[in-house]
Amino acid sequence: GAGAGAGAGRRPGGRRRTRSNGREARGQLLKSAPPLEVGYHSFKDVAEIHSFRTSLLSWYDKSKxxxxxxxxxxxxxxxxxxxxxxxxxxxxxxxxxxxxxxxxxxxxxxxxxxxxxxxxxxxxxxxxxxxxxxxxxxxxxxxxxxxxxxxxxxxxxxxxxxxxxxxxxxxxxxxxxxxxxxxxxxVTGVVDGNVIRVLSRTRGIGADSTSPAVTEALWLLANTLVDPARPGDFNQAMMELGATVCTPKAPLCPECPAQPHCRAYRRVGFIHTLNLMS
CATH class of the missing domain: 1.10.340.30 (Hypothetical protein; domain 2)
Known part of the structure; x- marks a missing residue:
């Protein structure tokens, strides 16, 4: 009995797991969280926009x-x-x-x-x-x-x-x-309920999408993203993504072509890691 009690709460190396250790690790992870860079709610450069377009249209061609x-x-x-x-x-x-x-x-x-x-x-x-x-x-x-x-x-x-x-x-x-x-x-974008959800999640926009300023910002973002070679297909792909993958509840993130660009997906993963360390 004594041996079992002595070993409880220890890791293989003999170090005892303590709440303070967990807090320290959590604090370190919080410090390592990337700061919100300038342009966090938009796309940083032409290469990122091109990557987003290519991934989305490739998915649409296969899955529409x-x-x-x-x-x-x-x-x-x-x-x-x-x-x-x-x-x-x-x-x-x-x-x-x-x-x-x-x-x-x-x-x-x-x-x-x-x-x-x-x-x-x-x-x-x-x-x-x-x-x-x-x-x-x-x-x-x-x-x-x-x-x-x-x-x-x-x-x-x-x-x-x-x-x-x-x-x-x-x-x-x-x-x-x-x-x-x-x-x-x-070459013009479109913004409906599905597109609002996709844009808000991918760019981490939490503001009220019904406010005039946010509405204009979303339209500007949609017009920036639209593919000049395939504007109609791109707009339909955005709507299709919101309707079938980036749904209001239980979105299918593992299947999403926008996942590499998604602020919300990264944030959820980060919070999940924090919770595991609590």
Missing amino acids: RDLPWRRLVTTVSDLNKRAYSVWVSEIMLQQTQVATVIDYYNKWMQRWSTLQDLSKATLEEVNEMWSGLGYYSRGRRLHEGAQKVVSEFKGEMPKSAEELQKLLPGVGRYTAGAVASIAFGQ
Whole structure:
């Protein structure tokens, strides 16, 4: 009994583990924590941005979901039809899950495959087709927008994010950026809930994303990151990452292509190490 008691709390070398030792180790680790360098919430140089783009697009090319509006954009050369398709999908997705939207989108495009077709529909027909999706004003604004493009712009969709937002009813900054980048290849970023989460975690941004100053900072960051060679794919990759990997709860960090650039991931690992030493 005496021998067992004498050995308790000792390491193989005979040193007793004490609370003070644990505190000292924890203190040393805290001292070794990297300071927040200048530009902590942005990307430090072109090389880091390039690495982020390459990793994200490589992941997207292998892992993206097969969605009908994505297929149409890659198979149709008519830019107006591509823009119309993205516009319809983005408006439907505003307050509705992807799984629900797919069926509605397919039925909508089968009935009104072009802006011209939609412009000739009645509001009653549009509301009937929209039935079950909710937020009927979305369908009404799509209808109004199609009529405006046909009557005022000779059927030609505005091609820049700035014009899309200014000229089309119900098209905000995000939808305008999505249509302009995906359909027309404009080098502009997009910021939605998924992108906010990805940017906030990768760059350690803890501020309220609804405040105007933070919103502008996130848009600036998105516009800095967007890949000039593949702006539409890059924006869809950011949204896809937030929807499928960098989720609000239980994110799949081991599968994330942004992990090497993620401040939140490093911070969680650091805190985990601290907790082990407590």
